Structure formats: structure tokens, C-alpha cells
Amino acid sequence: MPEPTPRPDLDLLFRPRSVAVAGASTNIDSPGHDYVQSLRDFGFEGPVYPLNRSAGEVAGYQGYMSLLDVPGDVDLVISCLPAGAVLDLIGQCRERRVRFLHLFTGRFSETGDAEAAALELRIAEAAREAGMRILGPNGMGLYHPAAGISFRPDLPHAAGRVAMISQSGNNAIEVVIRGVARGLAFGKVANYGNGADITPGDILRYLADDDETAVIGGYVEGVADGRGFFEGLQSAAARKPVVIHKAGRTAAGAHSAASHTAALAGSSELWSAAIRQAGAIEARNQEELLDMLVAASLTQRARGRNIAVAGGGGGRSVQSADACEENGLTIVPLPEAVRERVRARAPQLADWIGNPVDQSILAGSGLSSNGLLELMLADDAYDLAIANVGEDWFFGRPDAAERLTHACERLIAVIDGTPKPVGVVLGATETTNHEHRTLIDGIRDRFAESGIAVFPSIERAAFAFGHLGGGPH
């Protein structure tokens, strides 16, 4: 068996002590401004050196004509220069002993142009000779709020322990914006673009041992170094949950991937098998990726697959049962102990009520689905639970806002009171009623602040829990 590849030392990439931005710009509608502004807005603590021909100030930092002019050491250079200027920049980096170069710069192999692809190879070689490493080209680079770094100034500042590697920049941005709205807090996020030097496998190997990283998501279109990637994946997945969204599965998708990041997409079946063998979990789209990151990051792993479901009307109960069983979760009938508790309060319901708990038949009984959920979670029969908020029912009642808020606060208390994983289903804000939109958004925020895993549909909740499986993460 070959020696395992050593863990790449990417600490200084994610936590540079100083950053220079080549091609920094005073035009606020340009990446050359965004990177500098992000360092300022995210509170990067070390020196920041904007580099541009006029040596003008950018986002409040003193500018310099050239990397050679800056007064201190530089760990990371971010390049927004055109492709033709990069070799020259590498020469300067070598002189200043820069450790990492992130090339936002694109128009290399992804264009399909042979000269542009050859330049990319020369750049990777020059960096190797200069003893430095390159992230990119054609990538947004880093979002690492704990270190004061972001590829866009408008992203959330809260720092957490969800890492994400992404071949696509826009996809990384979408995952961050949407994930944070659902209660995720990100640690190290890297968009590596063409991955000409630092590969996704390198980053995975690094994240495997990274104490700041508890859960890893990945968006991959294709990799040049398959063996390195799967070594990295295996080493990461052995230590923490890793969810991989492999795109470019179809012929058309692979063709599109080639013109996006010059990725060699490879067979979809081989990828699925390899992800599984590495111990990671495959997502088929961004929603599945987010759902599984939410479940893995915000809940403990379930001891087993026996699930309790409560809330929503009868139709939702039927749909919940289908969704759970179709995702390998077992709808265990209501235990006799719980049934007896119902009998004491509402004898006429004791033989009728079941799992999933249909909230509508509890009306007028003095029992609530949250109360039943609490009883079920306390019973050994269940390993995990899903609670349907059933907001559309509340919308039809007087004092909808108060009643819905009250029910959700009670649900939060029930979830806080159990170590078992509980997912909450709260629909998207698909309503023409603006008050209800604000109400639903506010309640989703409240769940997210409380660290509760929220899903927009019962099917997505059941999919996430079903695919994460039972036993420790």
C-alpha cells in the first residue's frame, strides 16, 4: 500500500497574517474593490495592501504600485489582474516570498483555447518553482469569516464549523447565503475554480484534521487527480460527515462543466460508487446538499431509524408517512404508554390517533401535537422525529400570528428538551399575503437562531434524515 499523501499545510491560506490584492480598484462595482472591502468589513486584523497602477487608496487602505513596494511580508496575494499579467505577478511573489496566490483571474483552460490552457500550465509550474501555492485560477477564493476573509463583502459575518469546497463560485455563494438563512454557520469555504495547483483533494485532506471543521459540503464538477480526490474524501469522511454534490453527471452537464472550469466530469455511476465507498454522502442538487448539511450540522446523529412525526392535518400525515418510509425511516406505531396518556385525556381519540399524529383530529381534546411529540420523544420507541408546523392551518384562524408563534415557541421548548434529532417542516413563503410572508420568515429565523434544523417540505426533511442514517456521525 502506498504511503498516504501528507496533509497539505493550508493554515496560512485560510489564516494569512497579511494580504495584498493585485488589481485592486476604486470602482465599487468590481471584484478588485470587493476583495479589499471584504477584508475591511469582515475585520481582517493584519495589514492589507491594495495594488494598482495609481497607488491610490482603496476602501480606506493605502495603495501601492507593486507588490515590490509594500512595506511588510505578505502571506496571501489575491489577483484580479488579467490573465496575461499573472506570470509577472508570480515573479514578484517569488521575490517577496509570498506563500499563497489566489487567482480570481480567469480565461484560462475553461475557454477551450489551447494557448490559454498552456498559460495555465506555465503559471502552475512557475508557482511551484517559486515555492508557493495557487488557489484557482477562475475561482472566487476564500470565505472564512473567523479570519476576516470573504469573497464578497455582503455575506454573513457569523463564523461556525461548516466547511464547503466548491468548484463554482456562484454555487458557493448560494450555499452560504441559503445555508446561513437556515441556521448554518460557516468555517472555511473555498472556491477553487480550475484547481490548477491546490486541488479539492488537497483541501479535503486539510479539512479532515481541521479542528474548526465539523461538517463538510462539496460541489464538484470534475477532478483531474481522481486518486488524490478520493484519498482526501476518504480521510475527511472517516472523521466527519461529508456531503458531495457532483454536477456534470449528464453528457450535456459534462460539456457545460468543461467550458466552466475545464473539468473532466467522468461517469456518473463511478462517481456515485466512489463517493459511497469513501464513506461520504451524495447530494443530487444544491437543495439536497443544504438539507443534509443542516441535518448533520444542527442535530445529533440518530441512534436508529425509528421516527415519530407530529403536526399538520391528515393529508400531511399521509404524505409524511410516505416520505419517511420511502427514505428508509420506520414509522413506528404509537406505543401503548403514549396511547394510555391520550386515553386519560381524550378517550374517544385513543384508538384513532396514530403516528404520524394528525393535529386536526386533536381539535377540542385539550391535547396538542407538540404535547404528543414530547411524549413520543421521551419514549424509547423513537430515535428521531419530524414536526410539521402546518402553518397554512393557522393562517385560517383568528389571531393566526399569536397562535402560530405560541405553537412554535412550545415546539422549540420540546426540541430543546430532548437529545434526539428533530427536524421542523416549515413551508416556503409561497403566499400572496404579505403579513403571512413576514410571519413565516420571522418564525424560520427564530428556529434558525435556536439552532433548530428547518426544512421546506416533509420530503426534504425525510430525505436528509434518511440519507444521514443512524449511528454516530
Place this chain on the structure above:
Amino acid sequence: MPEPTPRPDLDLLFRPRSVAVAGASTNIDSPGHDYVQSLRDFGFEGPVYPLNRSAGEVAGYQGYMSLLDVPGDVDLVISCLPAGAVLDLIGQCRERRVRFLHLFTGRFSETGDAEAAALELRIAEAAREAGMRILGPNGMGLYHPAAGISFRPDLPHAAGRVAMISQSGNNAIEVVIRGVARGLAFGKVANYGNGADITPGDILRYLADDDETAVIGGYVEGVADGRGFFEGLQSAAARKPVVIHKAGRTAAGAHSAASHTAALAGSSELWSAAIRQAGAIEARNQEELLDMLVAASLTQRARGRNIAVAGGGGGRSVQSADACEENGLTIVPLPEAVRERVRARAPQLADWIGNPVDQSILAGSGLSSNGLLELMLADDAYDLAIANVGEDWFFGRPDAAERLTHACERLIAVIDGTPKPVGVVLGATETTNHEHRTLIDGIRDRFAESGIAVFPSIERAAFAFGHLGGGPH
């Protein structure tokens, strides 16, 4: 071949000239108030007779002690009485020659109690003898805004041509609220509950020839009269698109369905085959049902399966290609004529740009993805299109609101200018930025008002178009 069952005459059910509500209540937190208030708020034009023991006024209508006391003829009685009072009510209906009785009243066969189930049978028999028909029991009944009828006062008032039959009341409400937010306008919606007399097959046969109905959705947990159901389904699907969400597919789902509407769920595979053979389309969940109703109702049916995709970044392009091909749509390469138009404006992009159009590589070229979409739609190579708004990219730019709004208005103009079906992908409002939430909701409203089909993800758009297929609806 047996004679086809005659079309049931349900005109008076959906357009009664007068309505009495038995068990009408002054308590605004009760169904007995909701039904009366709905008739008032939806502008029902005929007489409305609230019936209750005190003969008190309800929602502004004069009350009566009994159906026997009301001054005029009654086409439809809505019952909110307890189960034990229904036989007596039927006797009064018979005396007053009432044509339709909707039983919101529940606690019959769905409770699993033998006596309650026997009472349901006796009620159906008594109604037959009285020459009247029953909708329900255990159902919310009707939402038909064009006739001034609604099962809840808070639902949207706009009337349209999407019909929906649903075994579950909450599911019907969810489909209406969410569907209207996505631009659907409903005609006849019926929640038939236990379906003890009027069956879903009856309603489908009726809707088949109904001029007000252009598209039909259905949520079914199980049917007692399988042959009648599939006759109705076949006759409706021969005339208009019909999408059926069959729930109770799993053992647990079927068990839950029995306690919800006493439904006999049947084998999932048989159902899928029968839906397909009837010429209808199967949805596996509420989201798929809504997505296909949106596509079928808001777009013409595509001539074929060759699709153009534009907008969003490179990652979205790869994901779009996967989603289209995995749903049986063909990503046709950019035709030479379109490529030549690109060459004239931006020669360096002409050999790089493809279908899906990656918006991010157009930056600075003077070309936009909307412009390319327009060229592609004008080309015979394409039968339909999907446009990714790519809102998360805009959020990172200065003047995000203006630029996003401008791009979406341009997109609306492009879609208005083509007879080909075009779906728009605009994400859910999953962001912690409240301004962006309001912006996205407003833009979704604008698309909906413009009659444009909007989907929350590329996968859902591709699924809907892929499953509706090509050729005339």
C-alpha cells in the same frame, strides 16, 4: 364495452343559487362561522341562510332555527353539525328538496369505529332515497371563487381555470395558497373527504367537459370505486392536462390514510401504471403537483423537447444541463446563426459560449443572457426554454435592486415576445437579508402577475417541463 357512465350533473353543487349553513355559529373561531363569512366575503349573490338553535344573525345574514323555516329554495346545505345530527338534517333536506348536502361533519368511517362507519353508510343511503347528493363527509367542501364560495374566508378571490380535487382539506388549502402565489388562478376546487357519495371519479367526469376547467390537479389517498375513478380520470385526461398526486403509497402511508379519510390506498405500482394509462401525469408530492400545474396552466405545451437555458453562473449552467437531461429534455448546442451574432459583438466569446448560457462569462461583452435567450427562442432549434434569474449574483453588486429589477423586466419582455414555453427559476427567499427577501418576493409577484411560470429551482423547472412532455396538451 360497457356504456360509459353518464356525466354527473354537479353544476348546482359548484354554482348553487342559495346556500344554507347548518350549525352556523357566531363564534368567529369555528367552521360554522367560516362558511357563512366566506359566502359574504367572496360575494355570493344568492340568499344565505345560517341555521342555528338561537336563530341568531351570523356574519350579517339573518339566522333560522331550522332548514324548514327558511323562506326560499335551497340548492346546497353545508353541515357543521355533529355526526349524530346528520340523519335528521337529511330528513329536512328531503322535505325542502335540497339538491346537495356538503358534510363538513366528520368522525365517521375515518375513526375506525364500526358504528361510526355504519352511520356513514346509512347517511349515504338516506341521501340517495331523498334524491340528493352528498359531498363528504369529513371534507372542507368547495372553493369556487367565481361562484362566491370558499371553504375559508381568507383565501384569494381571483378566479381562474385550474380545478383541483383533493381528499385532504389541508392539502387543498395549501395547494390554493401556494398555487395562487405562483400565478395560478383556481376555478372549481373540491375537497371530498371520505367520498361516501360523490366520488372523485364523479368530479373528474364532470370536470372533463367543464368549460371553466382548463387544467386539473388531484390529491388522492385511495378510492373505493377504482373503476369509476379511472373512467373519470381517462375522460378528463383525454381533454385537458390532469396531474395526480397519489399519497398513501407506502404501508405506513396507507395506514395513515385509513385513519384520515378511511381510504383504501392500494398498490403504489398499480396506481402509477393506471394514472399513466389513463393519460394523466403522476406527481410524487405537493411540490411536483404545483410545479406541473404551473407549467401546464401558464405555458403553452412545447412542440418538442429541445431546450435552451440561459442565466446564472457557470455552476448553475452545469446543474441546469444535468437537470434538463435527467428529465428527458435535450440541451441542443448553440446554433451557428446565434454563434455568429455573438461573434459580431464579442469575438473572443463566440467559440466559448454554449447552451446553457453562462451569464458570468458575458460580463463586459455588451451581451446579456436575456439577449441570448431572445436569439435562441427565435431559432427553430429550440422548442422551449428555462431562464435562471441568478439573483444571488445581483445581491453582491451595487444597486442590486435596480439591476435585478431591470433584468427581470427585460426577461418578461423576452418571454412575452415568444409563443414558446419559458420557465423562470427564482430561488426561495432563503437569505438573512430582509431587503433581499422583500425584493425577491416582489419580483416573484411581478412574474406571477405577468402570467409567467416561476420555479424555485432548476431541477423543479426541468422536472415539470420534462414530465409534461412535447406536443399539444
